[in-house]
Amino acid sequence: MSPEHGVAAATALTNYVFPNDIHVHWSLMIVLYPYITGIVAGAFIVSSLYHVFHIESLKPVSRYALVFALAFVAFATAPLLNHLGHPERAMSMMLTPNPTSAMAGFGYIYSAYSIVLILEILFIYRPTLVALKQTATGFKRKLYGMLTLGSDNVSEKSLALDHKIIAFLAAIGIPMACTLHGYVGFIFGGVKANPMWATPLMPVIFLLSASVSGIAGIIFSYVLIKTFTGRFIDMDCVRTLIKFLWGCFILDFVFEMLELFSHAYMATHHWEALRDLYFGPLYSTFWIAQVGVFSVIPFVALGILSLVKLPDGVVKFFGSLISLMILVQVLLMRWNVVIGGQLMSKSERGHTVFRPEWFEKEGIMVSIVIMLLPIIFLYILSKVFPFWLDDEPAVEKQSA
Amino acid sequence: MIRAIEKEISQDRRAFIKKVLGGTIAGSLLLVIPAGAVDLTGIPEQIPGMRGDTAPFITKKKFAFIVDITRCIGCGSCCVADKNEYKVPDGMYRTWVERYVIDDEDNVYVDSPNGGLDGYQEPREDIPHPTRDTFFVPKLCNMCEHPSCVQVCPVGATYQTEDGFVLVDSKRCVACGYCVQACPYSVRFINPETKTADKCTWCYHRVRKGLLPACVNVCPVQARKFGDLNDKDSEVYNILHQPHVVSVLKPGMGNKPALHYVGLRREVV
Numbered sequence: 119m120s121p122e123h124g125v126a127a128a129t130a131l132t133n134y135v136f137p138n139d140i141h142v143h144w145s146l147m148i149v150l151y152p153y154i155t156g157i158v159a160g161a162f163i164v165s166s167l168y169h170v171f172h173i174e175s176l177k178p179v180s181r182y183a184l185v186f187a188l189a190f191v192a193f194a195t196a197p198l199l200n201h202l203g204h205p206e207r208a209m210s211m212m213l214t215p216n217p218t219s220a221m222a223g224f225g226y227i228y229s230a231y232s233i234v235l236i237l238e239i240l241f242i243y244r245p246t247l248v249a250l251k252q253t254a255t256g257f258k259r260k261l262y263g264m265l266t267l268g269s270d271n272v273s274e275k276s277l278a279l280d281h282k283i284i285a286f287l288a289a290i291g292i293p294m295a296c297t298l299h300g301y302v303g304f305i306f307g308g309v310k311a312n313p314m315w316a317t318p319l320m321p322v323i324f325l326l327s328a329s330v331s332g333i334a335g336i337i338f339s340y341v342l343i344k345t346f347t348g349r350f351i352d353m354d355c356v357r358t359l360i361k362f363l364w365g366c367f368i369l370d371f372v373f374e375m376l377e378l379f380s381h382a383y384m385a386t387h388h389w390e391a392l393r394d395l396y397f398g399p400l401y402s403t404f405w406i407a408q409v410g411v412f413s414v415i416p417f418v419a420l421g422i423l424s425l426v427k428l429p430d431g432v433v434k435f436f437g438s439l440i441s442l443m444i445l446v447q448v449l450l451m452r453w454n455v456v457i458g459g460q461l462m463s464k465s466e467r468g469h470t471v472f473r474p475e476w477f478e479k480e481g482i483m484v485s486i487v488i489m490l491l492p493i494i495f496l497y498i499l500s501k502v503f504p505f506w507l508d509d510e511p512a513v514e515k516q517s518a
Numbered sequence: 519m520i521r522a523i524e525k526e527i528s529q530d531r532r533a534f535i536k537k538v539l540g541g542t543i544a545g546s547l548l549l550v551i552p553a554g555a556v557d558l559t560g561i562p563e564q565i566p567g568m569r570g571d572t573a574p575f576i577t578k579k580k581f582a583f584i585v586d587i588t589r590c591i592g593c594g595s596c597c598v599a600d601k602n603e604y605k606v607p608d609g610m611y612r613t614w615v616e617r618y619v620i621d622d623e624d625n626v627y628v629d630s631p632n633g634g635l636d637g638y639q640e641p642r643e644d645i646p647h648p649t650r651d652t653f654f655v656p657k658l659c660n661m662c663e664h665p666s667c668v669q670v671c672p673v674g675a676t677y678q679t680e681d682g683f684v685l686v687d688s689k690r691c692v693a694c695g696y697c698v699q700a701c702p703y704s705v706r707f708i709n710p711e712t713k714t715a716d717k718c719t720w721c722y723h724r725v726r727k728g729l730l731p732a733c734v735n736v737c738p739v740q741a742r743k744f745g746d747l748n749d750k751d752s753e754v755y756n757i758l759h760q761p762h763v764v765s766v767l768k769p770g771m772g773n774k775p776a777l778h779y780v781g782l783r784r785e786v787v
């Protein structure tokens with residue numbers, strides 16, 4: 119008899135869910151919300167590795183990563199707004215916030231971070247945009263005029279100043295990106311009523327999984343876009359990204375397991391309910407999918423890709439495949455935390471079930487659309503902000 | 519800034535409470551009477567000294583709710599009264615009654631089909647061992663002194679009145695559901711009709727009129743008691759100040775409920 123079945127038999131009789139816990143209140147939208155913000159935070163960190171920590175090999179993706187982050191940050195609140203029963207009142211969270219609420223600060227952190235991100239992109243792209251403006255006509259010329267912040271000055275002196283501003287924005291951007299996502303973890307970690315969420319490790323795990331999903335998103339999309347547009351792929355950059363992905367994923371996976379292990383080891387009165395949950399309704403999405411397939415395989419594969427000298431083609435193919443697996447792993451992790459945490463009733467005597475529908479307000483179709491929006495937006499952004507340095511138009515140097 | 523906002527919110531609430539007192543907002547009991555002056559003559563005051571109090575908050579009273587587990591017979595009258603008083607949508611519960619069965623191997627079996635709304639007419643047949651103990655536990659909002667729901671609400675829609683009630687301002691609630699997650703007792707839900715958070719209010723609108731909460735009013739065996747702890751003659755005062763087996767739910771949560779249970783067994787969560 120598998121542990122799953124043993125537990126199922128034992129709980130069939132004693133399974134008691136508080137009547138108001140039968141319904142899962144935070145559904146797919148709240149799974150997507152930390153997923154999208156995580157990708158944003160992770161992508162930003164990739165760019166900062168170059169701009170702040172001067173990891174030169176990441177230069178080819180350094181500005182792409184920022185535009186990628188922008189594409190996702192633009193839709194980070196979409197699932198939230200769709201989830202709210204009264205989205206028309208959403209602004210009260212920022213206008214009349216309750217200072218003791220762990221949720222009220224999100225609007226501020228999110229807005230501040232978005233502003234820093236947009237400013238950084240505009241400054242990094244300024245010389246490029248100035249050059250593009252010179253060749254553009256009509257609407258595009260007006261658009262570039264706006265985006266260059268009205269200054270066509272690309273003298274060395276002015277570029278040096280830009281550089282300082284960029285370094286500053288990137289530097290404050292890192293703690294902000296970390297806060298943004300650590301904070302999302304805290305929204306869950308601060309719910310003392312839920313023994314699965316209420317752990318100080320929650321912000322840490324959320325932050326690590328954010329980094330992982332952001333780096334994986336960059337690798338996957340970089341290789342994919344470059345391959346489909348038939349352009350040169352900088353393998354040194356891909357290899358460096360894979361090493362960072364491996365490093366972050368080691369920490370991420372180890373912390374995820376440690377968290378569960380400490381619950382099991384301390385075996386407080388909560389553990390019985392948590393065990394029933396992990397070996398009951400979460401057995402397939404947690405143990406089989408998240409841990410078994412999408413963590414263990416990438417864990418080993420990333421080690422091999424990082425340590426063994428393999429041909430470029432192999433690194434390219436498996437690097438992007440494993441990145442895709444990591445993206446699924448993080449999505450599963452969000453599911454298991456957000457939905458899993460609610461499956462367990464606060465009676466700690468049983469759990470409920472949750473099956474998302476395809477066509478409901480917060481259903482699967484809407485989730486797919488919400489996940490497609492940033493990708494479409496990224497495509498639109500690519501028309502304005504050239505991702506790759508080899509697309510760079512020649513900048514007419516001016517004298518100071 | 520925050521001070522000013524708080525002031526504005528509190529003014530809103532005062533206005534709201536004045537309306538409750540004036541009778542323009544009320545539950546079903548008062549809806550049968552035309553809005554405006556509510557004529558309560560002939561309906562005796564059930565909570566002494568309430569009718570004269572027209573201040574926005576009842577600061578001279580400290581209310582407590584006591585559930586006597588040793589008395590409850592699981593008839594479900596309280597649940598019916600509650601559902602009627604508030605038109606609670608099916609599948610959501612402002613109050614409910616749980617049935618506990620403990621067998622001689624110390625296994626605990628709990629159920630609450632339809633929240634106990636239909637009463638417990640039939641005994642449970644699926645218990646494999648002889649039964650050692652069985653009892654009913656009514657549940658409702660604990661009106662915590664340190665309410666998690668108030669702490670987490672991002673817009674201050676859930677608030678604690680100066681008289682100790684925890685209420686929801688349905689004009690402010692964005693239905694984020696954070697309070698639903700945060701309440702350790704799972705007494706909250708998102709009302710699908712109003713699309714806002716909802717929960718037991720201890721019948722605030724009745725209490726302000728000197729009437730007992732609807733569930734207390736209908737309980738045939740006085741398992742539900744409500745009163746003022748500052749009134750030394752009240753039943754609740756006497757229960758809490760005399761040797762009784764009294765406890766609260768999940769004391770480890772630190773919420774300090776104002777809802778107390780007489781005869782609470784350790785098996786109850």
Ligand code: SF4
Nearest residue numbers: 659660662665667701
């Ligand atoms: S029992 Fe729940 S809803 Fe009631 S005051 Fe306490 S935390 Fe809030």
Ligand code: SF4
Nearest residue numbers: 671691692694695697
């Ligand atoms: S659902 Fe309403 S009352 Fe509850 S936390 Fe959200 S805004 Fe506040």
